[in-house]
Amino acid sequence: MRSVTKAAVWLFLAVERVLTAQIPLSPDYHDESLDFYSHFERDSRQWDLDEPYDVNATGNLVFETVNSLLQHWANTRYRIGHTIVPGIVPVGTILYHGAITGPHIPTALDWVSVEPEHSMIFCRGTVETGCWHATFAVTRPMKVLYFDGSSAANIPEGTMDTQDLVAWSEMRPEWVSNDTQRIRDLCKWGLKNGINGLVRMEMNFEIMICNFTSHMEVISFSNLDNFRLASDNPTDLPDDPNNVHQVFEMMHSASWHENYPGETRIILDYSALISFYDNDLVPSLVPRRVGVERWDHRVAGISPEDIERVKDRLAQVLERPPVTASGIDWKTVLRSVVDRYASRLDVMQYLMNITLDDTPVLLDRARKVQRQLRTMLAPYILLAALPPRGSVEVNATNSWAAPVFQGCATTHTSSIGTSGILTPSERLLLRAVRETTREICRVTTRIWASGFIAGLDPLYPADQNLDADRIRILMGEWNEDIERLMSWLDWSVWVKCRPACGVEEMCYLPTWPLGFFPPDHPFPAWNSALKLPWPDPNEGEWKRPQHKCIRRLEPYGF
Structure with missing residues (x-):
């Protein structure tokens, strides 16, 4: 007890000595405060x-969506994106691609991942032949466009709205799963505007690449032992603990970028962002949000005039030189x-x-x-x-x-x-x-x-x-x-797990498509997933994802 008292006295004397030694920058601070108070009286x-x-007012919505950019947790919680932001993938960034057709570097449009745990689940092959996995390095700054929310989740309830608007100037829910057409038309628009990649998020962050040879070089093209996650038979997957382990490790890698600072390998230009919560830019959406919870906010319903205004603004920010911005972080x-x-x-x-x-x-x-x-x-x-x-x-x-x-x-x-x-x-x-x-x-x-x-x-x-x-x-x-x-x-x-999860657990928000399908098919292959009954997007954990502790070591489960 005496040592604590001595420490407290010592700390007080030390602080007092420092404060005594400091000379106030403004000896008239009290007078300045009076001036400030008088100024307040006039306003x-x-x-x-x-x-x-x-x-x-939408300041709170703009604030939190922008504060959450490139953070997996917040954009899993609110899946329907309302922000489009230009950005740069810096030189030296490593990106990954699981080849589907064999040992061939894509010559046209395809996807890369920011983590190998994500790209390897698309690495196709047999047990005998293995699969091919490419590692790339960015060789010159790659200009990209980021769509926030769970923008790679193929759900007809709004996750594709902002991409549809850019690609087709209208929402096309009937094409929700047509990513081949989507990447083709987005890249056609993007390349004309200096964009070579489109950043989206689902289980983790991914980039649609419009030209694999213009900004990247191959570091390695490896023949890997196949995890067999690409099997078309969903009943194969739950029976194989190696596959289940790989799925959970993919989710684990996504958790590295759950919160601030988020995914740092993509540098966003905040001075050029487009927000559909901007009442001046998109006034037609204001009445559609009255009395509506944020879970139900949609970009669908935007007027044709506002669509053109958004696309004009987007073209302007992509054309302008960066020196026109203030430089504020x-x-x-x-x-x-x-x-x-x-x-x-x-x-x-x-x-x-x-x-x-x-x-x-x-x-x-x-x-x-x-x-x-x-x-x-x-x-x-x-x-x-x-x-x-x-x-x-x-x-x-x-x-x-x-x-x-x-x-x-x-x-x-x-x-x-x-x-x-x-x-x-x-x-x-x-x-x-x-x-x-x-x-x-x-x-x-x-x-x-x-x-x-x-x-x-x-x-x-x-x-x-x-x-x-x-x-x-x-x-x-x-x-x-x-x-x-x-x-x-x-x-x-x-929004976090309370009490905190144990060492063998992770705090988890349901991430499409994992954890949404029936218990007998919890990890369907992507082709087979389209054949299973989809959950009702207006109910349960799709609409309002609930965080919970799940195991990240065997035995797994949601």
Whole structure:
């Protein structure tokens, strides 16, 4: 105990010495805060703590879809994509191809995978002859176009919508399984626009290659022992533990890119992205989302005029030189917001999940929530903004805390866009970050301010015993506010197996086509899969994938 005390004293003295040695960059900080407060008074209507987001605002949807690009988990959870983004596969990137016809490098259109565990399941041959597997290296930057969501899942319920729009300017659900025609027409369009690859995701990420000789060279073409996953008899597969093992290892390799930073071998140009959540670009989809859960959001139903507007914008961004963009690292801008708030909101939700009748626990949890809020908002709590204690104005309204709200909401974006060189895509991203941080900061500041007045703040505790009944009411309101905020944000980072999976397990979201077919045919070959009854896309785990722990070692099972 004495050693702990000594350590605490030593740490305090060390910090004090460092702080004492530092010379403030602005000795008039307090005066600056007063100026800031005065500026706020002139612009107070924008920072009303009781004014929530607009019901048709899509900043939260743009924010989370863009924050989730090239991440397997989020794009398995919400399979219907709403974003198209140009990108580059850098020089030196290794890609893999399981040959179907024999030891021949594709001379035309075909697929490559980012992981060999994925490509090898398409490696065809017999037990006697084995199969042929090619490894390529990118020799010059390959320009690609990425379709988010589970864009390689051949499902007639929306996963192919954005590709259909680019290839045919209309949705063709009758061609959902016609990937031969799809790659042919997408590459025909792509090559005219400088695109040589189209990035999609299903069990893992893959790239449709429009020309195998223009940007890649062969590293090896190996005759491998065949895993026999390409068998046309689905009953062969469950009986062979080697095949089942290979399927699960393919899923394991996909899990490496589940969350941030995602698949890093493809570098996306955020300044050129197209989002179907852009209300200005695609106004015809706005009424189709009213009262509709995100699971049911579709690009189908877009007007012909909006289709042409999207394709014109896409052609423009592919033609423009990169120097026209601002140079802002949007991936990091978005991620810094998630890093700052995700875990603390998660903890506050946990702290509020209690029985409100237990007064000692209630007061303890309320204080802990307030401390989390103060920590989150500390960089924005100006001394000049704090109210006189016990004032009548304070008891009637929380408007005194609006400068804290403003400082919190503008920190991540106040310096962006001042040069006026943002692209339309960047202006969309800027608006998404602003709308998202505004709502986070509005809700958290509102809760903190009410806790401050109630005497829960650790730096300004109540002069007398806390009013348990008042705190009970506050905690109920806070819980509703946090639940509503987190539901609106809907960040996939909060979707995880709790408790965490064991060493022999992995947290899994049902990934088409694995785990969707009947128990007697859990791993059908691709040709045979088309002959089996497909699950109803409007029910069960197709529509709302549920995460769960599954074994990644024998015995396997979903």
